[in-house]
Amino acid sequence: MEQNCIDIRDQIMSQKLVKSVADALYVIGGKWKLPIIIALFAQSKRFNDLKRAVEGISARVLSNELKDLEANGFIKRRVYEEDTPVSVLYELTEYSNSLEEVVLALGNWGESHLLKLKAALKEVQS
Amino acid sequence: MEQNCIDIRDQIMSQKLVKSVADALYVIGGKWKLPIIIALFAQSKRFNDLKRAVEGISARVLSNELKDLEANGFIKRRVYEEDTPVSVLYELTEYSNSLEEVVLALGNWGESHLLKLKAALKEVQS
């Protein structure tokens, strides 16, 4: 931990970490980007399936987010013209796999944070 | 990678990862939370130092974010009444150290993403 601490401070001092994180947040920050990507990690989905999978998102916002994610190379939009009505499948690109470490780190942290909150709540109630 | 892939899908299927990431984003998501925490990782700072360190943030927003971060146990506000004018030092709590993995993961990803963008840009220009 001590070693890590020195490590992270060095990176911060050099402003590299600051810029890198800012850049990451710019691209995958926001309320919906990661939840959408996670939903697609599990399985490629069509528009309305995706809408149902990402709890609380509206069609309008989902549509905008998908355009953004596609423009940034995270997802691919596959259209099946032969279906009637036409169906569209959204799937992750290979590049999205590079986000796995980030997603898992966030997931791990979120999980232990939730546990900490529950413990704190119990403490108050007793 | 293949093993990891199965691993991450299992977690997603169980909805655990989805909820954990959503929880994490709820607490440390947003434009400024992590940049502020990173700035304090390097060194504890006073209000205006912090404002200068976090590029682009306004006093109003910084003030709000700090209250939020303090309420969630990430930072501690240390007041030095004996100084004139009174000075206030913001420092990370022990709990913030748990974010190191998340910060480093985001930093690593952001850095390689930036490199990829630069490479792509060069490709276009040539």
Add this chain to the structure above:
DNA sequence: CTGTATCCCATCGGATACTG
């Protein structure tokens, strides 16, 4: 089904001025 367009309100957040 897969979106888009419009309306409209709530929230965000910058600028500025001000207080202790």
Add this chain to the structure above:
DNA sequence: CAGTATCCGATGGGATACAG
């Protein structure tokens, strides 16, 4: 220095209706 108060324009995003 360390913020807070107010004003106000920009943006986000829900609801609804509609189109291909």
